[in-house]
Amino acid sequence: MTDAIVIGGGQAGLAAAHALLAQGLRPTLLEAGDEPVGSWPRYYDSLHLFSPARYSTLPGLAFPGDPDRYPRRDEVVDYLRTFAKSLDADIRTGHRVTAITHDGDRFTTQVPDEQPLSAPIVIAATGAFSSPHQPSLPGLDRFTGAVLHSSEYRDPAPFAGQRVVVVGAANSAVQIAVDLAPHARVTLATRAPVRYTNQTPLGRDAHFWLTVSGYDALPIGPWLGTQPSMPVLDTGTYRTAVDAGRPDQRRMFTAIDGDAVTWPDGSAEDVDTILLATGFRPDISYLGGLGALDANGAPRQRRGLSTTHPGLGYVGLEWQRSFSSASIRGAGRDAAYVVRRLARRRG
DSSP: OOSEEEEOOSHHHHHHHHHHHHTTOOEEEEOSSSSSOTTGGGSOTTOBOSSOGGGSOBTTBOOSSOTTSOOBHHHHHHHHHHHHHHOOSEEESSOOOOEEEEETTEEEEEOTTSOOEEESEEEEOOOSSSEEOOOOOTTGGGOOSEEEEGGGOOOSGGGTTOEEEEEOOSHHHHHHHHHHTTTSEEEEEESSOOOEEESSGGGSOHHHHHHHHSGGGOOOOGGGOSOOOOOEEESSHHHHHHHTTTTEEEEOOOEEETTEEEOTTSOEEEOSEEEEOOOEEOOOGGGGGGTOBOTTSOBOEETTEESSOTTEEEOSOTTSSSTTTTSHHHHHHHHHHHHHHHHHHHO
């Protein structure tokens, strides 16, 4: 028997399991991968957090080492492994949930080659970075070169000497383009100019100011309107590189013909690779049969609580409750909020 099922073993799922344990509930965590570390091992080699270690923690476990450094990908993986081991929870890896049914007051998960598991509470914690998003770009389906998503990028070596266009204007797009620029001829293609923000205003990291001001945890309300795009956090390195043309920045191409892209000024050139740093979408298709998703496949929820099923919650969605909801530091705060209310509904 289990009191709650958590789907997804990354930062959001681990935070949800921790919050359930804090409420005296017995969670079972189902993770599709080989270990409960989420998507982190699959990110590119040079990836590092844009928030210092002291602001990149889950509840109850500080990030080891210098709290003011910016942890690299493998450090985050090790941190999540340690956090998972610290939990007194039933964590089952290699369990990919394909469907969920609901009967009365219990949810039942379907996992291939496994017995169904039932509980009155389900938390979908497959996060905001599970499914790579490929936007509709003119002629992309006819491009004869290579098309990759940033989720497939690891290091610059395979692109040495190539002509590469990186599509995107957020942190990952700029970081990858700058990473590639010494090895390939790279253009950062964007719909609007890249926006930068100083990572260390007045000598302190931006996350210090976000925390002391309360903005980092400021609840989202109707006043926010549409979710704002995030500027690139920069100590000056990225802006300097782009301003120097390493990589150069251009407005989005207008057409593709074979392996050639056409730029807004009418010029055309051959390109070897188009790399899409265009974000991700949550992979929650397993909820489709419940009627918990809207016509676009997005969850029907408010602040992480399902508006269709009282025992269903979410953790790790972008802008779920605040600016930091999809980050490590925001997952614990959102998980505690969602679990408290699910437990109260359960009564």
